[in-house]
Amino acid sequence: MLKKIVLAIVAVLFLTAGILSTDKAVAAEEDKLKVAFALLWTIDDQGWTTSHYHGIQKLEEKLGDKITISYTEKVLAADAERVFRNYAQQGYDIIFGTTFEHMDPLLNVAKDYPDIKFEHCSGFKSAPNMRNYFERMYQGEYLAGYMAGLMGFKKVGTVATQPIPEPIRGINAFTIGLKKGLDEIGADYDEDKLNTVVWLKAWRDVVNETTLAETLIARKHDLIRQMADTPDSAAAACAAGVPAIGYGEDAAQYGATCALVSTTFNWGQYYIKAVEQVLDGTWNNTPYWGGMEDDGILMSSFNESVPEEVKAKVMAEHEKLARGEDTIFAGPLYDQKGNVLYKEGEQATDKDLLTMRVLVKGVSGKIPQ
Amino acid sequence: MMEDIVFIGQIAIKSSVAVLLATIGEIITERGGVLNLGVEGMMIVGALAGFAAGFATGNPYLAIAAGAMAGGALSLIHAFFTIKLRSNQVLCGLALTILGLGLANFLGRPLIGEAGVRIRAFAVPYLSEIPYLGEIFFQQSPYAYGAYILGPLAWYVMFKTRAGLVLRAVGEDAAAADAAGVNVAATRTIAIWVGGLFSGLAGSYLSLSYTPGWKETMTGGQGWIAIAMVIFCTWNPLRAFWGALLFGGLTALQFFFQATSIDIIPAYVLKMLPYLLTIGVLVLVTSSGKRRRSASPADLGVPFSRES
Numbered sequence: 001m002l003k004k005i006v007l008a009i010v011a012v013l014f015l016t017a018g019i020l021s022t023d024k025a026v027a028a029e030e031d032k033l034k035v036a037f038a039l040l041w042t043i044d045d046q047g048w049t050t051s052h053y054h055g056i057q058k059l060e061e062k063l064g065d066k067i068t069i070s071y072t073e074k075v076l077a078a079d080a081e082r083v084f085r086n087y088a089q090q091g092y093d094i095i096f097g098t099t100f101e102h103m104d105p106l107l108n109v110a111k112d113y114p115d116i117k118f119e120h121c122s123g124f125k126s127a128p129n130m131r132n133y134f135e136r137m138y139q140g141e142y143l144a145g146y147m148a149g150l151m152g153f154k155k156v157g158t159v160a161t162q163p164i165p166e167p168i169r170g171i172n173a174f175t176i177g178l179k180k181g182l183d184e185i186g187a188d189y190d191e192d193k194l195n196t197v198v199w200l201k202a203w204r205d206v207v208n209e210t211t212l213a214e215t216l217i218a219r220k221h222d223l224i225r226q227m228a229d230t231p232d233s234a235a236a237a238c239a240a241g242v243p244a245i246g247y248g249e250d251a252a253q254y255g256a257t258c259a260l261v262s263t264t265f266n267w268g269q270y271y272i273k274a275v276e277q278v279l280d281g282t283w284n285n286t287p288y289w290g291g292m293e294d295d296g297i298l299m300s301s302f303n304e305s306v307p308e309e310v311k312a313k314v315m316a317e318h319e320k321l322a323r324g325e326d327t328i329f330a331g332p333l334y335d336q337k338g339n340v341l342y343k344e345g346e347q348a349t350d351k352d353l354l355t356m357r358v359l360v361k362g363v364s365g366k367i368p369q
Numbered sequence: 370m371m372e373d374i375v376f377i378g379q380i381a382i383k384s385s386v387a388v389l390l391a392t393i394g395e396i397i398t399e400r401g402g403v404l405n406l407g408v409e410g411m412m413i414v415g416a417l418a419g420f421a422a423g424f425a426t427g428n429p430y431l432a433i434a435a436g437a438m439a440g441g442a443l444s445l446i447h448a449f450f451t452i453k454l455r456s457n458q459v460l461c462g463l464a465l466t467i468l469g470l471g472l473a474n475f476l477g478r479p480l481i482g483e484a485g486v487r488i489r490a491f492a493v494p495y496l497s498e499i500p501y502l503g504e505i506f507f508q509q510s511p512y513a514y515g516a517y518i519l520g521p522l523a524w525y526v527m528f529k530t531r532a533g534l535v536l537r538a539v540g541e542d543a544a545a546a547d548a549a550g551v552n553v554a555a556t557r558t559i560a561i562w563v564g565g566l567f568s569g570l571a572g573s574y575l576s577l578s579y580t581p582g583w584k585e586t587m588t589g590g591q592g593w594i595a596i597a598m599v600i601f602c603t604w605n606p607l608r609a610f611w612g613a614l615l616f617g618g619l620t621a622l623q624f625f626f627q628a629t630s631i632d633i634i635p636a637y638v639l640k641m642l643p644y645l646l647t648i649g650v651l652v653l654v655t656s657s658g659k660r661r662r663s664a665s666p667a668d669l670g671v672p673f674s675r676e677s
Binding site for chain 1: 376384575579
């Protein structure tokens with residue numbers, strides 16, 4: 001008898017844990033277009049998922065009278081296919097998977113539901129009814145690096161996340177910008193050690209983010225570049241009196257008040273575009289990789305310690321990118337050993353960028369296996 | 370060079386405090402003959418309660434106390450199931466971890482991103498001026514000083530007092546202890562509760578001192594490391610220092626190697642080492658023939674019932 005009671009109570013405990021993956025419908029009416037999002041983490045993670053949630057809010061604001069939106073939080077790889085299939089069975093018209101790990105599960109479901117549109121963020125596999133989309137965060141990284149260079153920071157410490165092309169591209173763009181800024185102010189620097197990179201090997205890990213930032217600061221790095229989804233490395237820098245640069249969302253809003261600037265995602269503009277295409281029947285599966293020309297990447301407001309002339313120069317560079325003139329990865333560009341990656345007159349193609357697995361000169365540290 | 374060693378030492382201590390406190394607590398529980406795998410759950414609940422109390426009142430003492438009490442409260446669930454109902458301790462401990470993680474996750478949502486109390490590092494007068502060692506050991510969070518005292522205290526009580534003798538008797542042979550007039554259920558309940566207090570305290574260190582703020586993933590498996598460390602230090606609170614230092618040292622080295630690009634030992638190997646060493650110690654302890662003196666309490670994990 002007792003054993004049965006115990007088993008029953010244990011079962012209740014497990015169920016309690018199950019409640020936590022929440023599933024919310026923002027509004028529900030039958031005749032509207034049904035839009036669903038699977039989110040990696042909770043909407044208040046202060047980084048990646050928060051930025052997607054802000055996108056969802058913008059979508060709701062703009063098209064709320066024509067669509068109904070649902071989202072599910074904490075959709076991890078193992079559970080993703082079930083979530084997508086569930087949405088498909090409920091007759092959703094367009095389903096978004098918002099993290100890299102959603103790619104294969106989304107593709108599996110897309111094959112079974114050819115009439116539903118599927119959208120995958122940050123991946124490379126597609127189908128006639130499944131499109132890839134992403135924002136060119138490296139443009140923001142480049143501007144942040146340029147700003148840091150103009151301000152004379154020459155020993156930056158980067159708390160990087162997973163050693164895959166997206167962060168690698170960002171680190172490189174940041175370093176290229178940093179070098180450009182330093183060259184413009186005529187600073188002396190050690191050209192092999194401008195930007196030291198350490199890896200969390202996770203998208204978020206608050207304790208290790210803090211420790212890595214502190215380690216870099218103890219090694220006399222003068223600026224901390226946060227790349228994780230959570231602002232804790234920036235916050236640790238602030239606590240130690242070293243400036244930081246935030247990522248994904250405005251780190252200064254989450255207590256990291258020393259953040260000079262943050263590079264932030266603006267997914268809303270894409271979500272509106274994609275859903276409008278479904279509404280008017282022009283949706284196709286051509287991959288979308290937008291950037292500052294669409295305001296897909298935004299710079300937060302600058303910290304008051306950033307000088308006006310630096311801001312002006314950064315914003316001038318921003319104008320160029322917003323006009324679509326992206327020459328960040330133009331040659332001459334060298335790898336860490338000084339070998340030529342791109343000659344004068346050459347430039348990295350989108351394919352090169354999407355598969356980038358090499359660090360440029362100026363980065364100290366290596367890509368873990 | 371010396372500067373780097375001091376820094377690695379500082380980070381090693383800083384990274385080991387939570388594991389150390391939780392390990393001491395779990396040793397007390399297991400010495401009483403109860404295995405509690407809910408350390409991770411109690412830690413995260415302690416982290417949340419500590420942060421929430423600090424956020425609400427702004428009082429650091431209340432925050433620390435709330436963290437410990439929350440861990441203690443959760444541990445009483447374990448006590449009820451394993452002692453009163455004599456249910457499977459492994460299963461119940463796992464459920465406790467899941468419950469703790471879920472509960473903290475659920476209740477803590479409104480607190481994400483809020484700034485609460487920050488318990489800062491505090492240099493102990495005189496002691497912190499000792500070259501190198503002072504810098505490493507005595508420029509830490511007050512939690513570290515608490516751990517320096519609580520470890521030896523736990524050892525003293527456990528091995529030098531009557532209360533400790535009762536605790537160990539219950540863990541080694543509950544039936545014999547019962548025959549000698551010891552209240553097994555009460556002793557075990559207290560052992561579980563004290564273990565819970567320590568786990569809660571360990572959790573509050575993370576949310577109040579290490580990375581002030583609330584994040585639902587902040588314990589990051591440190592509770593499980595603490596459980597491994599109990600075996601590594603063969604149920605001795607003094608050896609818990611070595612276990613925790615080993616863990617902290619490996620953590621610190623892993624970051625330091627990266628930050629300096631001196632990659633002598635790959636980070637993955639460093640991350641694995643605490644577990645490998647635990648298995649190694651387990652093999653050594655169980656094969657050395659000194660089992661009765663140094664290893665696991667004989668009645669660990671065995672529910673006590675007078676009828677059987």
